[in-house]
Amino acid sequence: xxxxxxxxxxxxxxxxxxxxxxxxxxxxxxxxxxxxxxxxxxxxxxxxxxxxxxxxxxxxxxxxxxxxxxxxxxxxxxxxxxxxxxxxxxxxxxxxxxxxxxxxxxxxxxxxxxxxxxxxxxxxxxxxxxxxxxxxxxxxxxxxxxxxxxxxxxxxxxxxxxxxxxxxxxxxxxxxxxxxxxxxxxxxxxxxxxxxxxxxxxxxxxxxxxxxxxxxxxxxxxxxxxxxxxxxxxxxxxxxxxxxxxxxxxxxxxxxxxxxxxxxxxxxxxxxxxxxxxxxxxxxxxxxxxxxxxxxxxxxxxxxxxxxxxxxxxxxxxxxxxxxxxxxxxxxxxxxxxxxxxxxxxxxxxxxxxxxxxxxxxxxxxxxxxxxxxxxxxxxxxxxxxxxxxxxxxxxxxxxxxxxxxxxxxxxxxxxxxxxxxxxxxxxxxxxxxxxxxxxxxxxxxxxxxxxxxxxxxxxxxxxxxxxxxxxxxxxxxxxxxxxxxxxxxxxxxxxxxxxxxxxxxxxxxxxxxxx
Amino acid sequence: xxxxxxxxxxxxxxxxxxxxxxxxxxxxxxxxxxxxxxxxxxxxxxxxxxxxxxxxxxxxxxxxxxxxxxxxxxxxxxxxxxxxxxxxxxxxxxxxxxxxxxxxxxxxxxxxxxxxxxxxxxxxxxxxxxxxxxxxxxxxxxxxxxxxxxxxxxxxxxxxxxxxxxxxxxxxxxxxxxxxxxxxxxxxxxxxxxxxxxxxxxxxxxxxxxxxxxxxxxxxxxxxxxxxxxxxxxxx
Numbered sequence: 181x182x183x184x185x186x187x188x189x190x191x192x193x194x195x196x197x198x199x200x201x202x203x204x205x206x207x208x209x210x211x212x213x214x215x216x217x218x219x220x221x222x223x224x225x226x227x228x229x230x231x232x233x234x235x236x237x238x239x240x241x242x243x244x245x246x247x248x249x250x251x252x253x254x255x256x257x258x259x260x261x262x263x264x265x266x267x268x269x270x271x272x273x274x275x276x277x278x279x280x281x282x283x284x285x286x287x288x289x290x291x292x293x294x295x296x297x298x299x300x301x302x303x304x305x306x307x308x309x310x311x312x313x314x315x316x317x318x319x320x321x322x323x324x325x326x327x328x329x330x331x332x333x334x335x336x337x338x339x340x341x342x343x344x345x346x347x348x349x350x351x352x353x354x355x356x357x358x359x360x361x362x363x364x365x366x367x368x369x370x371x372x373x374x375x376x377x378x379x380x381x382x383x384x385x386x387x388x389x390x391x392x393x394x395x396x397x398x399x400x401x402x403x404x405x406x407x408x409x410x411x412x413x414x415x416x417x418x419x420x421x422x423x424x425x426x427x428x429x430x431x432x433x434x435x436x437x438x439x440x441x442x443x444x445x446x447x448x449x450x451x452x453x454x455x456x457x458x459x460x461x462x463x464x465x466x467x468x469x470x471x472x473x474x475x476x477x478x479x480x481x482x483x484x485x486x487x488x489x490x491x492x493x494x495x496x497x498x499x500x501x502x503x504x505x506x507x508x509x510x511x512x513x514x515x516x517x518x519x520x521x522x523x524x525x526x527x528x529x530x531x532x533x534x535x536x537x538x539x540x541x542x543x544x545x546x547x548x549x550x551x552x553x554x555x556x557x558x559x560x561x562x563x564x565x566x567x568x569x570x571x572x573x574x575x576x577x578x579x580x581x582x583x584x585x586x587x588x589x590x591x592x593x594x595x596x597x598x599x600x601x602x603x604x605x606x607x608x609x610x611x612x613x614x615x616x617x618x619x620x621x622x623x624x625x626x627x628x629x630x631x632x633x634x635x636x637x638x639x640x641x642x643x644x645x646x647x648x649x650x651x652x653x654x655x656x657x658x659x660x661x662x663x664x665x666x667x668x669x670x671x672x673x674x675x676x677x678x679x680x681x682x683x684x685x686x687x688x689x690x691x692x693x694x695x696x
Numbered sequence: 697x698x699x700x701x702x703x704x705x706x707x708x709x710x711x712x713x714x715x716x717x718x719x720x721x722x723x724x725x726x727x728x729x730x731x732x733x734x735x736x737x738x739x740x741x742x743x744x745x746x747x748x749x750x751x752x753x754x755x756x757x758x759x760x761x762x763x764x765x766x767x768x769x770x771x772x773x774x775x776x777x778x779x780x781x782x783x784x785x786x787x788x789x790x791x792x793x794x795x796x797x798x799x800x801x802x803x804x805x806x807x808x809x810x811x812x813x814x815x816x817x818x819x820x821x822x823x824x825x826x827x828x829x830x831x832x833x834x835x836x837x838x839x840x841x842x843x844x845x846x847x848x849x850x851x852x853x854x855x856x857x858x859x860x861x862x863x864x865x866x867x868x869x870x871x872x873x874x875x876x877x878x879x880x881x882x883x884x885x886x887x888x889x890x891x892x893x894x895x896x897x898x899x900x901x902x903x904x905x906x907x908x909x910x911x912x913x914x915x916x917x918x919x920x921x922x923x924x925x926x927x928x929x930x931x932x
Contacts, residue, residue, distance in 0.1 A: 694755060
């Protein structure tokens with residue numbers, strides 16, 4: 181007899197757990213309504229969430245829309261603000277004041293990357309990002325990506341969010357339970373029961389209860405209770421490539437209520453890592469992520485305090501939390517009837533906010549590949565693993581690239597440029613890019629987490645030099661030129677038209693965004 | 697006087713002030729839309745196309761009559777005359793305005809006058825106060841206009857919110873060919889979502905009926921026929 185997949189059990193209720201539950205439950209709402217599928221989320225009442233994932237990608241806007249939440253409610257309840265990209269400060273050189281942007285805007289340059297080629301040929305003083313994207317100018321003024329008259333989720337300038345992870349988690353929980361029919365159990369997992377075929381049969385819970393299911397999703401964070409601990413799927417560190425292993429996280433209050441809210445994640449290079457700075461409407465989230473091989477916690481802490489002081493923050497009453505991690509990911513993410521999503525699958529480091537987007541993509545892939553019957557589980561397993569091994573590997577390359585391009589001189593940075601620390605795949609790409617600009621064809625058809633434009637923004641933001649020996653195609657050049665002209669005009673217009681981040685958020689609190 | 701030339705109305709200071717109501721073709725009237733309140737719809741729908749439009753400052757839906765097809769164009773004004781039987785209250789109130797204590801609280805306001813208005817600067821026309829300092833019939837009419845606007849503003853806002861909640865509002869884009877052969881588009885307007893209106897049932901239908909939303913919706917839909925009039929005027 182065929183046995184259908186009728187119950188999904190999610191263990192762990194941080195952002196990863198509730199986001200996965202939301203995505204699956206909204207995708208399978210019909211099955212849930214007709215009792216053909218149940219989704220149960222079981223979380224410990226005792227374990228706090230890690231909650232440092234406070235930056236998203238633009239994918240989150242469509243995810244929220246798809247799971248059916250009101251963006252107005254989201255802003256009101258999650259201390260969310262708009263993020264339009266990342267600004268990298270002094271990554272190239274110490275104390276230079278230099279910066280570059282990796283904006284969220286998707287440039288309309290087709291797949292051949294011709295913009296970068298043109299920009300390189302011009303030796304322009306204007307940054308690559310500013311030349312082609314409106315967002316550098318928008319971000320430098322801390323403007324919102326839209327006006328109050330624009331409906332929910334509609335952008336004049338592509339955006340993601342900064343948010344309070346704990347509040348976001350609670351917000352999704354409420355939505356999952358009240359609107360999406362997700363069952364919620366508060367209990368500690370005491371044991372994991374595995375049958376002879378190696379599948380998880382059930383988890384036993386505190387209070388002599390047990391919870392069985394057809395598919396188990398491990399959202400238990402770094403502990404990886406199901407995939408790692410119970411099923412013994414090994415963890416592969418990538419700390420040879422990405423050195424960061426410690427984060428000191430804190431929250432900084434605004435000196436007054438009208439302080440601007442940054443429209444981007446600011447990432448400022450330090451002697452042994454970098455400091456993130458994320459503007460929420462209520463506070464800033466600031467943290468130093470570094471390698472303990474190159475700096476002690478005390479050294480890092482004093483660098484963090486110095487940064488906070490320099491950026492106008494009050495350091496008198498700071499609560500600094502230390503988070504230790506090993507950069508890396510599981511050998512496989514889906515094994516038998518268990519799939520890990522979130523920190524239980526892996527974690528690289530906070531750079532480029534890849535954590536939440538990987539949760540979104542994982543949940544979507546599970547929804548897409550969810551087998552009808554238990555017998556088909558292995559197909560989903562192998563497809564899922566193939567895709568996500570690729571994503572993680574490519575993410576390592578992309579994050580590493582940020583470090584490799586730097587000209588900073590402390591041991592941390594010098595060692596980052598040691599070829600032995602650079603993945604071969606990245607070395608190959610960089611070789612390639614010495615002679616051509618990155619384009620869509622440099623990658624495999626599986627789909628990129630970070631597409632070639634992201635590589636262009638980082639490479640040329642860091643003054644990477646690509647030789648452009650051949651004459652550019654006339655039509656391409658005239659297209660690029662007209663694009664730049666148009667971009668200049670649009671820039672003036674849009675900067676004049678957009679309100680500040682804070683102004684728009686306050687209007688959203690007061691009036692809300694309309695749905696049309 | 698503040699820098700905008702807006703002064704709170706004062707029987708002493710403005711004792712001798714006159715308003716030239718015969719001046720119609722003045723800059724403040726050269727706009728292609730005017731805000732209206734729900735109470736006016738029945739009258740205005742006979743002559744003007746009516747739409748929803750979002751307030752630029754709050755994003756909230758308001759009601760407007762469309763006066764022209766281009767920004768700054770008022771096709772109802774020709775030869776310094778407003779060619780309609782009914783004028784929107786928001787036009788009639790000029791050059792006066794409500795001074796609001798808070799931008800949202802329309803009820804607690806007082807009346808102010810725009811000293812920079814051509815109608816004031818003309819130095820002739822309707823007096824506001826008589827020789828003994830009492831309000832003239834003209835000023836009383838103005839005050840009545842304001843009490844109508846203020847009384848209707850909250851109700852209008854409430855209706856708009858309910859209609860939006862019932863998904864009765866949809867974005868429309870007016871496209872038409874001008875005689876000069878160029879396609880023109882008017883954006884930023886919203887009208888009635890007819891499918892959703894027709895699909896109303898049960899409690900929602902009852903609510904829409906009780907609150908007068910159905911009537912508003914039908915008046916707005918029927919007012920759409922006046923767009924052709926504007927296009928014809930525009931082509932003249």
